[in-house]
Amino acid sequence: MTAPRIAVIGAGLAGLACARALAARGARSRLFDKGRAAGGRLATRRAEAAGQALQFDHGAQYLTARSAAFAALLAEAGAQPWGEPGRFVGAPGMSALPRALARGLDLAAGRHVTALAGRPGAWMVRHLDAALVRPGMPLPPDPPAEEGPFEAVAIALPPDQAAPLVAPQAPAWPGLLAGVRLAPCWTVMAAFAARLPLPDSLRPALGSPDGGAIGWAARDNSKPGRPAAECWVVQGSPAWSRAHLEQTPAEVMPALLAALGALAGTDLPAPIHAAAHRWRYSLVEAPLGRPCLHDPGLRLGLAGDWCLAGRAEAAFESGLALADALLP
Ligand SMILES: Cc1cc2nc3c(=O)[nH]c(=O)nc-3n(C[C@H](O)[C@H](O)[C@H](O)COP(=O)(O)OP(=O)(O)OC[C@H]3O[C@@H](n4cnc5c(N)ncnc54)[C@H](O)[C@@H]3O)c2cc1C
Structure with a gap:
């Protein structure tokens, strides 16, 4: 049996924990992050x-x-x-921690993920050069690169950034994310x-x-x-x-x-x-109250500190919980 190929979007602590746990279960995970390196808020x-x-x-x-x-x-x-x-x-x-944890993982840095395409079990990840994307501005018209297929996708982004990616596939999730608040x-x-x-x-x-x-x-x-x-x-x-x-x-x-x-x-x-x-988005004020969100039918899940609490350890726990859900 070939190892499942899983996309992990976001290489902060939650995404890193998820990708490491998936790799430990034999999956081939590919991380995407818009930053120049892994780490997110550990910067x-x-x-x-x-x-x-x-x-x-x-x-x-x-x-x-x-x-x-x-x-x-x-x-x-x-x-x-x-x-x-x-x-x-x-x-x-502080950035030395995520860099150490990312060692050996397959990370596409400087890539801003704009959409998921394809279907459950064969997801495609669309991404642009992050240098072209300006915060608060419409996405540039450049055609995105597309990678895949991935059997499953783990999205480890803050809720406002995750919501537009999952809205077409999981229309109920943005409503859940809207109740989460970060200071x-x-x-x-x-x-x-x-x-x-x-x-x-x-x-x-x-x-x-x-x-x-x-x-x-x-x-x-x-x-x-x-x-x-x-x-x-x-x-x-x-x-x-x-x-x-x-x-x-x-x-x-x-x-x-x-x-x-x-x-x-x-x-x-x-x-x-x-x-x-x-x-x-810095510290979580109102968390989701669940370790992660996962839809087994869609082969899609969400993780991040915002699922549990405003501290880095919560991001780690959430990333692990999503890996457990995706590859029990
Ligand atoms: C100012 C500040 C102070 C803090 N102080 C502490 C503290 O003292 N102790 C503590 O435990 N915690 C602290 N935290 C919280 C801690 O940093 C977070 O809980 C933890 O780092 C969150 O990890 P994460 O993986 O959930 O999210 P993030 O670290 O936010 O990771 C999300 C990643 O997604 C990437 N991304 C976003 N959108 C896209 C996209 N469209 N495409 C590709 N990539 C994308 C980002 O570049 C980022 O790398 C602090 C946070 C801040 C900001």
């Missing part, structure tokens, strides 16, 4: 200023493991302890010439001196294996990020840095580097 941004290397984990800050299986995965991927006991990070950056998160990455008078991480309480603007801030260079330069990741709280969602980086950066200064009790020096990233 690291690098830059340079004043001749110094800078680095920021601008997505997930640290991972925790409740299950032995996730702890084993983190150890396999080379995660290192950081900060309070039980917190782990990738080294030399946005404006994230500022700033480097300074000297150390700021702040602890390595802060999670300000509501009503704190920053007025509730900041949900979390951390000195990235306090994590293991990072460059020495003073690099800060400052995340807007969900309420603040939602209220300022359509502002520009130029508006968001000074606001969050002023809020960080308020927490430090001093005006901050001008950063030697500053950038901002808007995550439209």
